[in-house]
Amino acid sequence: MTDLTDLLSSARASIAGAADPAALDTVRIEYLGKKGKLTELMKGLGAIAPEKRKERGAALNQLKNDITTELEKRTETLNAGALDARLAAERVDITLPARAASLPEGRIHPISQTIDEIVSIFGDMGFNVAEGPDIEEDFYNFSALNIPPEHPARQTQDTFYLNVMTTSPGASEPSPMVLRTHTSPVQIRTMMSQKPPIRIIVPGRTYRSDHDATHSPNFHQVEGLVIDTSTHMGHLKGCLIDFARTFFDVPDLPLRFRPSHFPFTEPSAEVDIGCSRKGGELKIGNFGDWLEVLGCGMVHPKVIANCGLDPAVYQGFAFGMGIERMAMLKYGIPDLRTFYEADLRWLKHYGFMPVDLPSTTGGLAR
């Protein structure tokens, strides 16, 4: 049987020597092809005496298996080498810049982001978002809110007027339309069109005839209104404390409610939050100093009556705050005017990723 051992040895040598798949195939044919060396030996089995045939057959089969295995192994090795060579040839400089289109260049403006945050927090307390027109009638912007005609806020230095006159409900003379000076007219529109209980927040554009470092002629406010039969000042405090602590993400943020005066609320309050101004840097938190953030109060009985509701039955609170101011405080934006300059450098720096959608479940803005 030494002929078989030699044959295996020579096959192994040939297989190992095959440098590529074609050479290996030649080897396979040399041994296992129709006229291959092993095939020829197989053909010779018939001539062997039956008592020896079985043993010889088993040996040949073993040899065939061995050679086949060797061929498969070599094929794998050769394939792997070819793939390695291809991969090496395909190598690129991965430090080159990525394809431009795949980079998220878009941003959400801080005003939109802040509105989304505020809506999310109040939404959790059962508030719905209400809206109203930017160009308002005198009645909704002033008279119904208990702001009499002689009030300083009505003077042209504060209010933008249009050259269009309207006669508001209950008014004897027409008055010019105004750009709303606050989001409060939506309180009136809502109370006149919707039966209590009411819980609304009103983010929107507002306008005042003022343009300097701390005033913009067009800015944003968010108004809140709760009207039912039992909401009192304790709820007002609770609601705004919960809001401010969530918004600024400072669980122990102190809030101070100070008596103040607005024509449309009674009692009225201004609200300060805790802060520090040490070293000229403003920090929000329990640091002993105070910073005014919003005005609020219990809706004035006259305002409720002006909307056709009975002030002996219905009561509630209202509050209003500047959205830019909240954004400036939370995100450390120093200058109000920059919100409207559409400077790409500013927008990319202070803007937010589109996927950064605030929610109280997933968290407010990153």
Added chain:
Amino acid sequence: MKFTLGWLKTHLETNAAVGEIADKLTAIGLELEGIEDRAAILSKFVVGYVVEAKQHPDADRLRVCIVDNGKEKLQVVCGAPNARSGMKGVFAASGSYIPGKDVELKKSVIRGQESNGMLLSMMEMGLGDDHDGIVDLPADAPVGAPAAQVMGLDDPVIDIAITPNRADCLGVRGVARDLAASGLGTLKPRKVEPVAGKFKSHIGVKFDFPAGTENACPYFVGRLIKGVKNGPSPKWLQDRLTAIGLRPISALVDITNFLTFDIDRPLHVFDAAKVKGDLTLRLAKPGEKILALNGKEYTLTGSETVISDNAGVEALGGVIGGEPSGCTEATTDVFVEAALFDPLRTAATGRKHELISDARYRFERGLDVAAVVEGMEAATRMILELCGGEPSELVITGKLPEWKRSYTLRHERLHGLGGLDISLEDAAAILQRLGFAVAKDGNSLKAEPPSWRGDIQGEADLVEEVARIRGYEHIAAVSLTRDAGVAKPALTPQQRRVRESKRALASLGLVEAVTFSFMAREQAALFGGTSAELLLANPISADLDRMRPSILPNLVLAAKGNADRGYPDAALFEVGPQFSGPKPEGQQIVAAGIRAGKTGPRHWAAAQRAADVFDAKGDALALLTALGLSTENVQAVPEAPSWYHPGRSGALKLGPKTVIAHFGELHPGVLAKLDAEGPIAAFEIYLDALPAPKAKGSKARPMLRLSALQPVERDFAFLLDAGIESAKVIAAVKQAGKEVAEAAVAAVSVFDVYQGKGVPEGKKSLAIQVRLQPKDRTLTDAEIEAIGQKIVGAVSKATGASLRS
């Protein structure tokens, strides 16, 4: 409103420190604006005695002084002309801070002479502009004592903000009353005894108001005081006025200013010798003039309340006195006025003539209606005390307006509205301390506001008074929770769409801008905004004088601004209002965006190109898709407003009438007028015009049926007239697909458009790929071929196209 701590203490008995008082003021609604403790700033300065002042040996303008500071004698070089031996001045030692110069004083040698400190001028002390010489202190000033004390500057100045409803706190006494009510001390009793008149005034006073305007001045009290000696007022009075920023003038004027701030009672003093005849209170005659005490002349319109004599207008009632009858140092007979003026008319007069005065400020907010005579008596006593003289009887004209009224405060309301737990007795005590007359009536109080609280108009005001004085910190916070039941979303479907638009556009690589709702009318006109109804009557500037008819001009100008800063490739959007009319329905919400310059930076893997109409179309369609609209039914037609390039723009329509968007490159002529570089690709999506999102009902989607059969793709290249729209070819392919029974046209894409070599002039080659979805079985080659023929036939029939060979 400013006052000093010492001044406050003339009305309030208290041991509270200034910091405690400041905190309490804020807590009761008299918000602290600041405390200026001048003594603290000046604490290092002492009274110095100039033992000797010699000429500096090497400098003509300097003197070498030996100053005794109470502890030691020091050599000081001084440049002041009034430095002399034997005087007393304000001495600052080396190392102290000089507020007027914002420097730290250093020991120095001046022209060879050692100088160990400084004798200060008023300016150097930070007390004004006076730098003519060093401060000359009285001879009896104790050497070494704190200079601030000697100069009457050791009284901290408190500044508070008074809300418009609290006219009663525009006097120190009102502030003291509020503080006393809050428990920070006791209000000192004050009783002004009337002064008996010695004679009848020769100046009479009468009212002459047209019917219906009598409330312009309902009540006037006058008094003539003869034989006064006017001159500088005493130091304590000058110090008070100086501390709150008023300039002492003369005793008579200083007394009126003092009482204005002390008891909130504005007064006026006429020089009786210059009053011609009686005084008449009336409305001004149009064109009448008055030379006011501020030195300016005002021409009156007719609505002002004036006090006139035979010579003309002598004062604008409640606002300012006139120069001709004003008091001077030479005045010997003075006619004192205390009156009530209508708040509205006073405010209107002040506004009309841009005249701000302490009197106007008080009258327009409403004063204590019952304290007019008391104010006159207080003024009389001060004048007699400081200037001497003999008083007449009071000249009283008119009638005091009725001011007494009462309101019920139910105990339940204190918690029910104010959220405050407080007994009815404690509430009553608070109101009494504030001056209310209070009577208990079962579970309620009947409260009569005092004459100085015109702002109290109902029960809610009483709740506020009690809560304010008790302190808002005593109101227990109660969290507001959602009502039980199924939560409704905070946003309506339309509001949600606005929010999603912003997120979607930002995801497309556009940066959100927020711009003003108004712009220049010329720019508005370029974008269809020509109606005069949307012009502002009082714009802040000419370039912000009209409501915007479109967001695009603002975005174009923003892109231009960025280009000017060196960033020419701006991709910006804004979702906000635009205005077509002043009524609510004239306000639409629009998602607008632009891509200016190149679509991206220069890049190794992609050629840089300018933004074009197809970027805008892509943005618009991507947004519509993101909002959940099927763009299947959206048709792009070449119709767009005049601010778009007529050949590179279009409208997106749903059906023949509903335009939901415009897109395209902006018109080069419009860009030129905006001084902006083109091309700029822009889109406007009219969010209000989109079909309303499904608000209610089943959210289930149609059953999805997935075919097990492989789709087949076939390419066709057509040769057709260059002017024929590709949409026609696609529509023809889709139409042909509908007539095929065994397969559906699942998709058609355009993969090549070519004009040029190999294509005849006026023609174009349009290559499309059609994806066929077999319906019941795999198609044979012959069947596919037959469908291809049908498609070619249909396209050819619809467009005249032929298959390109």
